Amino acid sequence: MIRLFRNTVLLFLIIVSGQICWAQNASIDSLRTQLTLLNKAGKIPVLLEIAEQLKPSNLSMSIKFANEALEIAKDEQYLLQIANCHKQLGNYYYELGKNSFARHHFGNALSIYNLEGTTDDLCAIFLNIGNIYSREGFLDSATYFFEYAKNRSYKYQDTLWLARSIRALGNTNYKKGDYEKTLSDYHLALSLCSDNQKYTHEKSSIYNNLGVLFSDWGKYNKSLSFYHQSLALLDSSLYQSDIGRTYNNMGNIYWYKGIMDSALLFYKKSLRIREANKDNYGMANIMNNLGMYYGSLEIYDKSLLYFNLSLKKFEQLNNRRGKTMTLYNIGSVYFETPDYTLAKKYFSQSLRIARAQGFASYIRDNLESLKEIYVQQNEWQKAYKALSSYKIIRDSSRREQNFELLAEMETNFEKERKQASLNILQNEMNAAEVQQSQTKLSLWGVGIILILILFTTYLILRHIRNEANDKQDAITPTLLRYQLNPQFINSSLNGVKELIKRDQIKESSMFLAGFSRIIRSFIETATSNVIILDKELQVTKNFFKLHQLRYPDRLKITYNIATYVETEMLAVPPFLVFPAYVYIIDNYMYRDPISIDVEIDIRKNNLSIVSNFNYQIEEHEATKDTQALYEIISHIQERMTTLNKVLKEKLSIKYKESLERNAQKSISIILSLPIKPL
Template identity: 25%
Template sequence: MQPRKTAPGSAMRVSIKNLTCECTIHPFMSARFLLWFGLLLTAATGASAQDDATVMRSIDSIHKMPADTNRVRALISHGREWSAYFEHKKTDNSFWQEAISLSQQLRYYRGLADVYNELGTSKRNRSQYILAADYHEKAAKYAEETRDDHLLAQSLNNAGVDYRRLDNLEKAFDYHFRALQLAEKINDLRNICVATNSIGNIELTDGKNEDAIAQFNRSLRLEEAAHNPLGIAINLGNLGYAYQALHKTDLAIDYFKRSLAANEEMKNNTGIVICYNALGAAYQDKKDYTTAMEYLQKALAVNDQVDDKIHVAESYLSIGKLLAKQGKHEEALANMQQSVNISRQWGFKSMLVDAYQALADEYKATRDFERSLEAMNHSLTYKDSLIDDKSATALAQMHTIYAVDQKDNQIKSLEHDNQVSELKRKRNVIVVFSLVIFTIALIVGGFFYIRHRNLKVNRRTLQLELRSLRAQMNPHFIFNSLSSIHRYIWSNNQEEASDYLTKFSRLMRMILDNTQHTFIPLNKELESLQLYLDLESLRCSHAFEYHINVADDINGEEVLIPPMIIQPYVENAIWHGLVHRPEKGRLDIAIKVEGRLMTCTVTDNGIGRKLAMDIKEKKGKAHNSMGMKVTMGRIELIRKMNNSKETNVKINDLEDAQGNAAGTEVVVVLPVEFIF
């Protein structure tokens, strides 16, 4: 909304009209009955049959929808569409009533927050600020339940605007500041702009002009970044009023002109009138009465295109005061009287207070004391009337809030009584079924206890089988290693044999230590594997090179795996693939952990499985690898113990671009344990 003066000659304040109150519904009436009952009330006040029929068709279409959150949103949307219809009939919005009732049944807090925001804004637009604040506070309460910071910031800003209208600046500041903190946390630019602009207006009202300027400048930057011309025009005007309050009139005029240009570009006549009046007042402060009169006359000319006639009365009053300063008393009195006539026609009581006060001052200046006294009496009469109206309005709104709360309490009390009766009725049924349920629980509990005990026995059996397989694994490895040492000693010199035996003894010590445990740290397994590869490389006269790659995110001290689980596949890759290559071979071992699974990939560029089998048949060897058979048995038991379908071994034959064998890839997937 564009800023406008609340009274001629007073400081301008901005009203931020945004976001969205409550209607209370008796829970023992059906929602459909409430809607039709509301329509009967509106029809009784003289509603047009056409509008009534259209609203009823809307209700029928909505009641064809399931009673879910989609219906709540449809009710809120239709309530917004027909808001003017219900306001004209001076009755509660039936769509929003049902939206509240259905949201309460569904415990749909977002629906309650949205509808209370709509109702609160509706009350505020009718100047029922006390009710509006009460409803917007309820919207904020339900918005907190949704944990939606955007909705909560919107509701808090709404409540802040209500309290600014009530001149409760401390409470208004608190709500807007909370909204600003939330909006900044989620980068909600719309609510940041609203909160910042509102805080600026609060500080301007409180006379903290420098602080207000800082807030308006921040809001202006945000509106410019969002390319919002209306927000830009509002903040430029606000800055003008702040600088005018600091008596920096030239700077104020510059901002008013920039705001005027923005409003002219939008063709916003209300904003144009406000800027003309502001410029007139500013030039009047500079005692440039000619320029001031030009702007006030321009405002009067544009007023015909503005619906709110209070601006016309304001312009006539401003012109009258300007003429009075120039000593043109007859013309001044004529313009002031014109302001009085328009204000009386449209019922602008606050404007009548100021207009009659101006007339009283002008009659006094012309020494017409009788008329001055009469005008002063009129001003005081309207001032008292305003106070009475405000008191009556506030009292009526407080009565409404009290009635709503009383009805809510009655509803809660009735609901509690019904719940107590229902509980008493169900108590006997519960007692009857409790023994049956207890008996069933005993049977089910016994079944699961026996099943759990059997599972523990089976798991223990599998662990014993696994230890037995480990016992087979280690002698097999030691036998192969001793055979290698034997061949190495006979084919090499004593110095290299000593080096080989030293590494072998270290490896044996690690094997004896590791095989005492079901799981060992990954770094220990890799250390023993590296010793084994060094021995095999010496044994094969460095016929291959190897690389072990462990993912960066793996901590070898924390990851636990079964001991000697990778070695058989490495051994197989060396003796059935790499040693038969005419050139130097390469062995790659890659390890990664995802969740509670470890994937170990052993890749060689050997001769491939098919050619290895042919060589084996030509040599007449029918021996099957004991290490591979034992390891496969271990993996099968690990799968059963952990109930892990992902545990497996896959062997892939690699080929080059021409389809020739290029080696073998073995992928082993195992469950792992962690120290922590």
């Protein structure tokens, strides 16, 4: 009877799933039929709709159709449709965990929407870019984009996106370990969600996040209650990814409570959903949890299998926190086996990433584990060193906790002291009613003194503000002088003269035209402290092309820009290294070849721009050349100091040089700039 019932249920599921697939295929076939009847402009939204319908079942096909729509939009030069295609492709790559591709497409969409003045989709894009940075462990950059989305949604009174932005900030504060602020953010986001149907999914996400937070506090029953509220709001046919995430979290709770069968059941249900959705990030997390589950049961072969699968996924996603966690877990399994050689290897790898990223808890845990290994292997000196480092980290954490406790005690003491003072004052006033007239006179006197103090304070503040304005007025001409580079103008005019002397009339005309374009760029940025990085690169390329007209074979330029650096989005101070370009080309290109290599990357959460120069120099010129270069670097540093005052930024520069025996000189100018979207 039971077998018959199971077969009946299975048959029903097959029929229902077949009907759903048939309905979906029929809808897509209908859209494909429409494509044959439409012109190019009409095909774009239909292709994007097909891509959206295929998203739940086949993301690869969604990307194919969205790319086809993008090609048509580019051919027809429909800017808004190009932006829509980039946005949709960004969403698909984000779902696949391909962060660099997703960021590239979101950046392109954002540039076009800003250009066209479109505001509808900007909050979603800013949130997605913030989520990518959060995945990669760049929490300050993530906070920047979430704050921008929050301010924008507040400005346009979009309550749904405001709630989403605040929840995203709560998630970032959770990763930073600020749980009280996290709880405040979640409650604020929940209060913005009404009972309207459009808020259902957002409320479900907030309940899920509250479940995670309370599980960290050890309040497991309350955590499960939030997870059940989250599931109750989700439509199983639309939100499989969210259901998979919640099942994983419920598995964690049952594991914490020691109900192992239920934990495994929910973990496997979550893994099936995430595999079906090709959710790489979700799979990485659930595989890590399964590794911990089997490790707690001392089934170490299965534990290692799942930890290694998780590590592979986190490496594909370039998720630093995930790699740190999984490497530590693998080391822990080998420690229990015990295989101290392999355990030491994985703890060391985890520690290296944790130190680079500042993950304090993992630094502490890895150092403690390494200390235990060195003790087991009788390597006392290394054990002592690991223990010392561990104590420094531990004591630092304790000091922070003690400072917080002292601050709280001080606040409570201050409240009690003030209350006691009020009580004493009240008693004195009751006992001194006979002196009421004198008290009134004293109060009048105090009032007059306060007015005088306030007036004096106002005068001092006005004086300080005037001084600040005077300093700003003094700084502004300095910035303008730096941006309009006179050495470049002199060098360019000499270049024109040189071409005219050689009777290269065509080249001299091209040189003058290019020179005027560059001067126009200088004038356009003369009153601005920032420029789009892409525009700066274009101006410098035009400058190099001018001087290649003079000496076609003596100037070699290469650009190495990391694929994830969005040059169209980032703002930088204009033309910082330009004086060095002008000096080297003007002084050395006329006699020997010069090579310039520009590298642009993101390092330690800052934009890094490295300019490498290689050129031939006479031995007797070396000292004079070094002095000239140091003077140029000094001017650049002076300008950066000025910009730091104006922009409140942290710009920095490094300079390196070397001279080979064959008189080949190499120099590097390294700029470190904060990541600042325009």
